[in-house]
Amino acid sequence: xxxxxxxxTNISIDNQTEIQKICLNxxxxxxxxxxxxEQWRLSNKSKLSTLLDYSVNEKDSKFDITYPKNSQSxxxxxxxxxxxxxxxxxxxxxxxxSEDKLVEYIKEQISCFDQNENWSxxxxxxxxxxxxxxxxxxxxxxxxxIEIFSNxxxxxxxxxxxxxxxxxxxxxxxxxxxxxxxxxxxxQSTFLFLEENSSVNHGVVSYGENKSNxxxxxxxxxxxxxxxxxxxxxxxxxYARFEIRIKQSEGNxxxxxxxxxxxxxxxxxxxxxxxxxxxxxxxxxxINKSLADDKSHAIFEGSIIVPKIAxxxxxxxxxxxxxxxxxxxxxTKPQLEIIADDVKCKHxxxxxxxxxxxxxxxxxxxxTLTEASKLQLSSxxxxxxxxxxxSKNRWDLLDKLLNEN
Amino acid sequence: MVNENLVKDVVKEPYKYGFVTDIETEKIEKGLNxxxxxxxxxxxxxxxxxxxxxxxxxxxxxxxxxxxxxxIGYKKIDYQDIxxxxxxxxxxxxxxxxEVDPKLLETFDKLGIPLxxxxxLTNVAVDAVFDSVSIATTFREELAxxxxxxCSISEAVKNHADLIEKYLGTVVPxxxxxxxxxxxxxxxxxxxxxxPKGVTCPMDLSSYFRINSGDSGQFERTLIxxxxxxxxxxxxxxxxxxxxxxxxxxAVVELIALDDASIKYSTVQNxxxxxxKGIGGIFNFVTKRGKCLGKRSKISWSQVxxxxxxxxxxxxxxxxxxxxxxxxxxxALTNNLQQADTGTKMIHIGPKTKSTIVSKGISAGNSKNSxxxxxxxxTKATGSRNYSQCDSMLIGDQASANTFPYIKSQQPNSEIEHxxxxxxxxxxxxxxxxxxxxxxxxxxxxxxxxxxxxxxxQLPMEFAAEADKLLALKLEGSVG
Numbered sequence: 001x002x003x004x005x006x007x008x009t010n011i012s013i014d015n016q017t018e019i020q021k022i023c024l025n026x027x028x029x030x031x032x033x034x035x036x037x038e039q040w041r042l043s044n045k046s047k048l049s050t051l052l053d054y055s056v057n058e059k060d061s062k063f064d065i066t067y068p069k070n071s072q073s074x075x076x077x078x079x080x081x082x083x084x085x086x087x088x089x090x091x092x093x094x095x096x097x098s099e100d101k102l103v104e105y106i107k108e109q110i111s112c113f114d115q116n117e118n119w120s121x122x123x124x125x126x127x128x129x130x131x132x133x134x135x136x137x138x139x140x141x142x143x144x145x146i147e148i149f150s151n152x153x154x155x156x157x158x159x160x161x162x163x164x165x166x167x168x169x170x171x172x173x174x175x176x177x178x179x180x181x182x183x184x185x186x187x188q189s190t191f192l193f194l195e196e197n198s199s200v201n202h203g204v205v206s207y208g209e210n211k212s213n214x215x216x217x218x219x220x221x222x223x224x225x226x227x228x229x230x231x232x233x234x235x236x237x238x239y240a241r242f243e244i245r246i247k248q249s250e251g252n253x254x255x256x257x258x259x260x261x262x263x264x265x266x267x268x269x270x271x272x273x274x275x276x277x278x279x280x281x282x283x284x285x286x287i288n289k290s291l292a293d294d295k296s297h298a299i300f301e302g303s304i305i306v307p308k309i310a311x312x313x314x315x316x317x318x319x320x321x322x323x324x325x326x327x328x329x330x331x332t333k334p335q336l337e338i339i340a341d342d343v344k345c346k347h348x349x350x351x352x353x354x355x356x357x358x359x360x361x362x363x364x365x366x367x368t369l370t371e372a373s374k375l376q377l378s379s380x381x382x383x384x385x386x387x388x389x390x391s392k393n394r395w396d397l398l399d400k401l402l403n404e405n
Numbered sequence: 406m407v408n409e410n411l412v413k414d415v416v417k418e419p420y421k422y423g424f425v426t427d428i429e430t431e432k433i434e435k436g437l438n439x440x441x442x443x444x445x446x447x448x449x450x451x452x453x454x455x456x457x458x459x460x461x462x463x464x465x466x467x468x469x470x471x472x473x474x475x476x477i478g479y480k481k482i483d484y485q486d487i488x489x490x491x492x493x494x495x496x497x498x499x500x501x502x503x504e505v506d507p508k509l510l511e512t513f514d515k516l517g518i519p520l521x522x523x524x525x526l527t528n529v530a531v532d533a534v535f536d537s538v539s540i541a542t543t544f545r546e547e548l549a550x551x552x553x554x555x556c557s558i559s560e561a562v563k564n565h566a567d568l569i570e571k572y573l574g575t576v577v578p579x580x581x582x583x584x585x586x587x588x589x590x591x592x593x594x595x596x597x598x599x600x601p602k603g604v605t606c607p608m609d610l611s612s613y614f615r616i617n618s619g620d621s622g623q624f625e626r627t628l629i630x631x632x633x634x635x636x637x638x639x640x641x642x643x644x645x646x647x648x649x650x651x652x653x654x655x656a657v658v659e660l661i662a663l664d665d666a667s668i669k670y671s672t673v674q675n676x677x678x679x680x681x682k683g684i685g686g687i688f689n690f691v692t693k694r695g696k697c698l699g700k701r702s703k704i705s706w707s708q709v710x711x712x713x714x715x716x717x718x719x720x721x722x723x724x725x726x727x728x729x730x731x732x733x734x735x736x737a738l739t740n741n742l743q744q745a746d747t748g749t750k751m752i753h754i755g756p757k758t759k760s761t762i763v764s765k766g767i768s769a770g771n772s773k774n775s776x777x778x779x780x781x782x783x784t785k786a787t788g789s790r791n792y793s794q795c796d797s798m799l800i801g802d803q804a805s806a807n808t809f810p811y812i813k814s815q816q817p818n819s820e821i822e823h824x825x826x827x828x829x830x831x832x833x834x835x836x837x838x839x840x841x842x843x844x845x846x847x848x849x850x851x852x853x854x855x856x857x858x859x860x861x862x863q864l865p866m867e868f869a870a871e872a873d874k875l876l877a878l879k880l881e882g883s884v885g
Contacts, residue, residue, distance in 0.1 A: 038474075308802055323817040326784060330815075334823070336808040341799035341829045349823040351782075351814040 015129065019106055023126035030115055037116040042299050042331055044268045047239035051185045051213040054157040056127055074390065078149045079134045079160040092140025092170075102135045102163060109191060109219065117274070120215040120243055124189040127159035135163035138170055145173040145390040152179070152186035152212065159187040166198040166226075175203040175390035180212025180237060187215045192228075194220070194253075199227035203388035205397065206234045206242070214240040224252040224279070231387035233397065234269050235262040244273040251279020251310055257286040260384040262401065263296030263328070270299035277310035284315040289384060291377075292321070292328035299331045306338045306345060313340060317347040322380065324353060374402050425646040426617050432491040435620070437484055439463065442590055445490050449559050449593075454570055462579035462589030469583045475746040476775045476807055479651075479688060479715050487653055488621035489591045532557060532596045532612045534625055544608065553637075554599040555610050558626055561597035568599060572630055576659035576696045576723070584655040584690040584717075588624045592657065595625035600635040600666070609638045609865055616645035616676070616687065622653035629659070631666035633699065638669040638865055643712070645677045649685040651714060656691045664699030664726065669707070671864055673872055676712035681770075683742030686714025693720035694750075697729035697758075705732040706749065707863045709872040714743060719777065721750035724758035724786075731760040734863040738876055739772035739804070748778035748795075748809075753786040753819070762793035765857050767876075768804035775807040780821055782814040789819040797827045798856055850877035 016024070032049070033040040075094070077083055087094040097105075106125065113121065134148070152158040166172065180186050194200060206214055214237050222228055234240050246255055261269040275284055290298035304315050319332045334347040354376050362372035378398060385397050433444055442463055446456040471482075532542040532555065548555050554565060562569050579589035596612040616623045631637055645652065654676065660668050670693075679686025689712075695704035706720040716739075722731030733749040751760035760780070768774035776795045797806035808825045830852055838848035854861070854873050861869045 311802075321814070323814055323819075325817060326815075328815070328817070329813070332812045333810060334808075334825075335810070336797075336825060336827060337805070338797070338799065338807065338827050339803075339805040341802045341804065343799075343827060343829075346824065346826040347808070348825070349810065349812055349821070351812065351819070351821040353817040 017129050019103060019110070020126050020129065022107070022110060023122045026110075026113070026115065027119075027122050027126055030119070033116055033119040039116050039272055039301070040119075042270065043241065044239065044297070047213070047268055051215065051239055052157065054155055054183070054185050056157050056159070074145045074147055076147045076149070077134065078151075079162060080132050080158075083134050085134075085136055089140070091142045092138070094143075095137050097135035097137060097163065097165070099130060102130070102133060105135075105163060105191070117245070118217075120187065120217045120241065121189045121219070123215065124159045124161060124187040124217070127157065127187060128161050132159060133161040133163070137165040137167065138172055139167035140170060143170065143172050145175065147175045147177065147390060150176070150178045150186060150188045152181060152184035154181045155183050157185040157187070160189075162188070162190045164191070165193045166195055166200060168195045168197055170195075170198045171200075173201045173389040175205070175388070178204070178206035178214060178216060180206075180208030180214055182209045183211045184208075185213040185215075189217045189219070191219045192221070194222045194226040194228060196223045197225045200229065201389040202228065202230045203390060204230065204232040204242075205388060206237070206240065207400075208237040208240070211238045212236070213238055216241065217243040218245065220244075220246040222246065222248045222253040222255065224250045227254040229256045229387070230259070231384060231389065232257075232259040233384060233388065234260070234271070235401065236264075236267070237269055238267055240267075240269040242269075242271045244271070246274070247276045247278060248282045249278050251277055251282045251313070254283045255285075257284075257288070258384045258387040259287070260289040260291075260381065261298055261300075262291045263298045264293045266295045268297045268299070270301070273302040274305065275303070275315070276305045277313045277315070278307070279309060280311045280313070282310055282313045282315070284313075284317070286317045287383075288317075288319050289380065290319075290321045290330055290332070291324065291380070292330050293324040295325070295327040297329045297331070301333045301335070302347075303335045303337060304345060304347070306336070306340050306343055308339045311340045311342045313343040313345065315343070315345045319347075319349040321349070321351040322353060323351055378402055430491050430493050430618060432488050432618070432621060435486055435488050437487070437489060437591065441489055445591060445593065448490065449562070451562055452566055455562060455573075458574060458579065459590050462586050465580045466583065466586035466590055469580075469586055471583050475717055475777070476773065476809075477715050477717065477744040477746050479744070482651075482653060482688065484587075486620075488618070489624070490593055491618045491621035492593075532610075534594055534596070534612060534614045547607070551604050551607055552601040553604060553606055554597065556597055558592075558595040558597045558628065561628075565597070565599070568630065569597070569628070572628060572659070572661055574659075576661060576694050577657050577692050582692060585657050585692040588626060588655045588657045588692070592624045592626040595627045595656070597627070598629040598637060598639065600631045600637045602632040603634045604632075605635065606637040609640055611640040611642070614641070614643040616652055616654065620650070620652075622655065624654075625656045627656070627658040629661070629668055629670070631660075631662045631668050631702075633663045634665040636667040639671070640865060641670070641672045643672075643674050643676050645687055647677050647680075647685060649680075651679075651685065652687050654687050654689050654691070654713075656693075658691070658693040658720075660695035660704055662695065662697050662699060662702035662704050662729075665701050666699060667703040667705070668695065669705045669865075670695070670720070672708040672710075673875065674708065674710045674712050674716075675875060678712045678741065678743050679714040681741045683714065686743070687712065688715045689713035689718065690715075691718040693718065694723065695721070695731070696723045697726050697731060699729070700726045701728045702726050703730040703732070705734075705863070707732075707734040707860060708736070709860070709864070709875065710735065710737040710745060710747060711875055713745075716743075716745040716747050718747045719750055721752065722760060723752050723754065724760065724789075725754045726758075727755045728757045728759075729755060730758070732863075733760075733762045733764070734860040735764045736767070736857045736860045736872070736876070737765070737774055738767045739769070739774045741770040741772060743770075743772045745773070746775045746777055748776045750779040751781070751791060752779075753782045753789040753791070756786055757788040758786055759789065760791045762791070762795070763859050764793075764795040765860055766795070766797040766806055767800065767853060767856070768797070768806050769800035771803045773805050773807070775809060776825075777809045777811075779811040780813070780823070782816045782819045782821065784815045786816050787818045789816065791821045793823040795825040796856070797825075798853070799827065799829045853877070
């Protein structure tokens, strides 16, 4: 059944919001993303369509995951359940955005969407009435770390949208956790707007259970002198797709990305990133790691776009991949599109397996092969995990990853 | 500060091969249909199997769509407005060079191609192709003593039909892509090389392609077969006159290397690139592929691409044999409104196969230069290795350089490395050279030549010098 039909059966026509109508209209022209387009070429089509097999769930059933203990010093929000936030403290304030403001902003975003590139966002917005949208504005200083959860319950398709505005001179640590239950699909779209001199340490941790699917898209706009640091980790999804789109709207901004995806069994996890520099003196340092085992498939495609205006851009992108099984597959495509002439751009890619010499060395020192592999993997993981803010002490990510092995 | 105009002036050397030879030619009418293909086949007195091959390819071509994925833009080609066969009129059979029309010899003389006896000293055997047909092949007897067959493909069809039937279309099948199908249907001439078992070809072989007529396309086909333990180095050069219309060039090159054989294929492509406003120029859509069939076989592509309005070219290696080796060394220079989408494909199928890719792109003016490469390691290619390096140099702030490396691995016991960088001519280096009394233009061309050194080192001696000069000429006036 076509996705449009599925959505229509789930949402009564009368209750559709204006945005849902716009997005449905746009989706109607390409109900499934065009497999001929570069962004969707490698996507496993049958997995992508199972993602849409579950019925849309607007109401959150009680989600029974044991979150790590909440500490007093962090702000914790769960998207859905008409989540509200309004905090005015001495040094900072976090204000919920009014519905009108949200609608206005989303409409503006939709007007610059590209059908293939933003297909995940269109799907997200057409599935989500405002109930599962959380939007707020942050200003001030000494803001406590913020944790935001998104989840999909069993046998349902959940769509959640997050919109955050960061005012001038504002620094935050933000951790986004996306959790998928057994047989579920989660569509998460995030829009983050960084004003001048602001900075975000953003962590995105997504993990699923059996047969969970995820479409996770990040849209970031950076004004000048802002800094955006992203640490991301995706694992245990039947099908997951992580899209990162960052635009340095006037250049003069810094972006650091460290991402990792781990696939096992017959999973497929992909990361698509597109970084655009719309002004001079931009900086990017990106590393993406993949690990593919069993019969799984890991994909990375990253593009860096440097138009004529973006002189003195300094961008580097590295894709490092570990292929651990004969039946697993890795595709990687780091790409550069450059028109400005005074730039420093480089990219690199490697695909290999665990270093045999190192393994042998450890074994001669009495460490078993299993332990030695774990040690090597932990150093491989650690670089990324240590970059994820807020969570690192409380989420035991490294243990989780290693014990899965 | 570097004076931009000065630098731009450095690259404005007119295209010196742009003359037209006034010679009587035999052309067939414009257009493409089964009758035209039958006519070409009939003119060339081809055996039945080849006509069938052509017609089959034509049927496939009709069903195919012109590819649009490359990062190039050009006005639609009207395939019915092209002459598919054009040949200089000459006596029936040429037994020696003396019988070749002196005008033709003069043309190749002007191009610096040694066809006449006195120039044969250079120890390079040449097959000269003018529009649709091969004019002359030199050093034949000497080569024949070693058992090497070097002739035009039309002659090979007549004299070595068994080899043609066995190998033609085995590396690039007719249905491979749109332009390969078109070529398979209408190819007119090209070179054929056969190196027998255990023979190291005593001299470099060379083909020289010249488009003379403005309204005919050139569709040549080259087939090189290297038997066990043989080796050959093959050079290819191309030029065309200046016309303000676009001319289509769709060639197919197939290489086959058996056990322990090695083929080195070098190209200096200098088709007319169109003028500064992008008017005229050759549309160069070429399919080049080598098959390393045998164990420890090696195919090495080196190319210097400086001409053509549009270049769409991905010389590839299919590494089937155990421990076979594929190499690709490329310099692609684009200036004015030229567009190049070029790169390579290394398909590792056999175990312990190795490949190396070194690509240097230089874009100046308003041009667009893209590297597009695929490295694929199949499930059986244990212990395979690939190393790729693509560097781009931007000259002026209007040019663009893109890199699209596709990497796919299905074999954990293999290693792939890719690195790419983009730079421009550094002012510090220019200043340093100038302060040592080296003129600006010379300094620029020294730096460009240094940037390309890794590739030039792979070219045969004569070609390397030529390529270096060619780049300096092409860049004159464009550095900013």
